[in-house]
Amino acid sequence: MSILKGVTALTAVLAVPAVAQDFAVQEGDIDIGGQEYSPYLHQSYPDQVLFGDTHLHTSYSTDAGMVGNRLGPDDALRFAKGEQVIASSGLPARLIRPLDFLVVADHSENLGLAPMIEESNPKLLRDPRGKELHDLVQAGNGWEAYQIWKTFGSRNEDPVPDPELQALMWNRTIDYVDRHNQPGVFTAFHGFEWTSTPDLRNLHRVVIFRDDAEAARKVIPFTSFDSQDPQDLWEYLAMYEETTGGSALAIPHNGNLSQGLMFAVETFSGEALDADYAERRQRWEPIYEVTQTKGDGEAHPMLSTNDEFADYYTWDKGDFGLNPKTPEMLPHEYARSALQLGLQLEGQLGVNPFKFGMIGSTDIHTSLATTREENFFGKFVGAEPASEDRYSDPVSQDLRPDGDGSLNVFAWESTASGLAAVWAEENTRAAIWDAMARKEVYATTGTRIRVRVFAGWDFEADEVQRPDFARVGYQRGVPMGGDLSAAPEGMAPRFMVRALRDPDGANLERIQIIKGWLDTRGELQERIYDIAVSDDRKIGEDGRATMPVGSTVNVYNGTYTNTIGNALLGAYWEDPDFDPSLRAVYYVRVLEIPTPTWIAHDAQVFGERDAPPEARREHQERAYTSPIWYTP
Structure with a gap:
């Protein structure tokens, strides 16, 4: 194919009659069954690419709202649609062009805790732990409150186990999402993030529903307090579909912090993979988030030694600060090696468990889906452009009792990534979700x-x-x-x-x-x-x-x-x-x-x-x- 360096524009000037003439189509003028002039009458294949973010956090995520993010789902959706928004740090922000779709994917664990504290929600104050966290924040000890919450999470213990609070904030999120959804113009999906982190190893998934508010309200988000096993999340998705008649899927995050668990050759409970597991994983997880701010997960230079482009924002120190990386983990963390491993497992099981499409998204916790390098507002509020900790803000800290700091990862190691690109027939929930389900999607590192x-x-x-x-x-x-x-x-x-x-x-x-x-x-x-x-x-x-x-x-x-x-x-x-x-x-x-x-x-x-x-x-x-x- 010839390769073009520029684009030449041709302008055609069409003659238009000075006076329009009336006309009518008579029944005899129509040749029923004859050849149709327009070649597009029955065109039904995807003809447009849509760019969006399936993984954005707002103040409703506790690890965002409790550490300074003041922007909720409404702000995030307005920003994604092209509006100017004032960031938590006080700087105005705007995208160069609007996104086509967005998933507000707040962590399901204690969804909306920070806004409930800010508004002194009566239901929250009736819970002893909720009141303790509220009182600390109101007294100006927000960081102490967040550390208490994190301690409970590290034990996989729910500090505020009240499903009514979960339902309250889930329904608020649904209201915001539905308000901004404009079929044909901008798609806002109902969804959340399930944050399984066993022993601080990342097995997170984003859940996306194909359906409207009525279906989404029939459930509350599944949390890692319910289970840290991905197979239990799949059971939740099956329950959702059976209960509502709707459709759902889950998107695993890039596996570079999973310590080899993301594409392991055994189940979460240590059993050998079988055909049933492979079929269910294909069914519920058709696509994979291969790139985001916490590093790129396409390939690793130690695995692809002949690939001069493989070492791209490689995060391979360990997990979230507790366990260092070892070489045998790498093949089970990167997309390229996992795709190859899936071929091998298919030969053994008859089904490929790692048959996934690829997208990118941000995992940004500022409510601002910024993926362009000259417009990057950081992963966390502490790394926004106006912050003194723009580069030194820790994304992950060495938490070992005798740690030497070698597992620390700082904001300067982040990349302004990424985007999900979808080939779809129209900009609607159904069309975009269906494209994800059939894997007609691709990832970018933030570019379009x-x-x-x-x-x-x-x-x-x-x-x-x-x-x-x-x-x-x-x-x-x-x-x-x-x-x-x-x-x-x-x-x-x-x-x-x-x-x-x-x-x-x-x-x-x-x-x-x-x-x-x-x-x-x-x-x-x-x-x-x-x-x-x-x-x-x-x-x-x-x-x-x-x-x-x-x-x-x-x-x-x-x-x-x-x-x-x-x-x-x-x-x-x-x-x-x-x-x-x-x-x-x-x-x-x-x-x-x-x-x-x-x-x-x-x-x-x-x-x-x-x-x-x-x-x-x-x-x-x-x-x-x-x-x-x-x-x-």
């Missing part, structure tokens, strides 16, 4: 790159250049999230990929296809293929482009230019190493040219402050599509 990929058996090289290439892709192939099987004799999978830069962002540097497969010895393999590169660089016979794109970044003033890279990249690619007898999985990674990070932008606004020398000041943002699987 448009990416589309189709795989099939009989695509031709020039078809990727067709203006209707998506129609061809759906007619004769499968999109991201799809499946190929029964390879025709002598044929290999053929891919059509197109990527367009963020209109307010950086040019594109390359498109890659990442392939994982199970070889004839039953061992897992991976390989990276560059299929399109910018600036007339060459792809070698080994499928890689070794010449770097260069950089225009000025880290001292936080700027770059689009004088390198390409606005549009696309490619047709046929797997040169395909073996029809072997299971395989493919996904697309798109890389932008180097751009400044939020650390570099801060230096431009505030002057060089106390960000350490090792803090990233330049990086390459990226997108990861949901995979396409081949099963013999």
